[in-house]
Amino acid sequence: MAFTDVSVTFGQGKDTVQALDRVSLGFGRGSFISVVGPSGCxxxxxxxxxxxxxxxxxxxxxxxxxxxxxxxxxxxxxxQQGALFPWMTVAGNAAFGPRMRGASRREREERAGHWLRVVGLWDFRDRYPYELSGGMQQRLAIARALANDPAMLLMDEPFGALDALTRERMQEELQAVWRSSGMTLLFITHSVEEAVFLGTDVVVMSPRPGRIVGRFPSPFAQDAATRGTRTVKSDQAFVALREQVLGLILEGAA
Ligand SMILES: Nc1ncnc2c1ncn2[C@@H]1O[C@H](COP(=O)(O)OP(=O)(O)OP(=O)(O)O)[C@@H](O)[C@H]1O
Ligand SMILES: [Mg+2]
Structure with a gap:
């Protein structure tokens, strides 16, 4: 995957907003790219x-x-904001991708069922999105994307609405999925800790116009399964990298 000198400008005249300014960025298949930066960057x-x-x-x-x-x-x-189909049940939403592909009913149910269990929504499979909390809706959106088995998964602050416990569980699940699938992930988050924990690479963006101001390889994505999340997150090397990334963000904002 490669961005080469990508700029994006919105609007015209005095209302022009330059959202991206000559962004160049390349990653190999199977990378887990975390993107952090201030709101609006x-x-x-x-x-x-x-x-x-x-x-x-x-x-x-x-x-x-x-x-x-x-x-x-x-x-x-x-x-970033749930884009579920309100007229479909939880199970219907989760099976949407496979259905669009023309998968058999059996395959659809298997795939949807598997991911609903992973995200803890199996018991809610016959409910509708409006009957779910914000965090549950987000977990459903994740299940729906994963049920489609994409080669690349693009996630915009997917864990923002989750409580601390669920968030950490979802981080572990996502990491396990990524590790076993070989999928390439682009993961946007406001949590520097989450970015460093999950990513093979952490990309830092500057305030408007958005530019890439830093890129850090992170070795911790491979660690969590064997060492445990809490151990990794309190590791001295982990804390040092977290602070380095945070420092760069704060520097840009100053
Ligand atoms: N469709 C659009 N039309 C006009 N301006 C836009 C549009 N989308 C984004 N922008 C502007 O581009 C800039 C970047 O927006 P973007 O949504 O990419 O930021 P972000 O980094 O995702 O912020 P946040 O962390 O708050 O989600 C902002 O100034 C925003 O106002
Ligand atoms: Mg955003």
Whole structure:
């Protein structure tokens, strides 16, 4: 996956907002890319460009060497704000991707059921999204994206509405899924700790116009399964990297 000199400008004249300024960024298949940066710095815009929702004003984005020309089932998206189908049950939402692909009923039920269990929503499978809490809706959006088995998963603050305990559990689940699937992940978060814990690489963006101001390899993504989340997060090397990333963000804001 590669961004080459990607800029995005919204609006015209005095209302112009430059959301991204010549962003260049390349990652191999199977990377787990965490993106952090202050509110309004262009993180969602970056994700929308890769998803194919937003055309760059200039520059190009390629996946597997091919320039992207719109959305595709190879790139699953979990939006910052839930985009569930309110007229479908929880199970219906989770089975949506496989259904669009024309998967058999049996396969659809298996896939949806598996991911609903993983995110802890199996008991709510016959409910509707409005009957779920905000955090539960977010977990459903994650299950729905994963049920589609995308080669690349783009997640925009997916754990923002979760309580601390559920959030940590979901971090562990996501890491396990990523490790076993070979999927490439782009993960936006406001939590520096989460970014450092999950990512193989942490990308730091500056306030408007959004630029990449830092990129840190993080070794901890491979660690959690064997050493345990709490041990990793309190590790001295972990805390040092977390502070380094946070320092860069604060520096940019000053
Ligand atoms: N469709 C749009 N039309 C006009 N301006 C937009 C549009 N989308 C985003 N912007 C502007 O682009 C800038 C970057 O927005 P973006 O949503 O990418 O930020 P973000 O880093 O995701 O912020 P947050 O952390 O708050 O979600 C902002 O100034 C925003 O106002
Ligand atoms: Mg955003």
């Amino acid at each position: 262009g993180k969602t815009t970056l994700l929308h460009v890769l998803a194919g929702f937003q055309k760059p004003s200039s520059g190009r984005v390629t996946v597997g060497g091919t320039e992207i020309r719109g959305t595709g089932a190879d790139r699953g998206v979990v939006f």
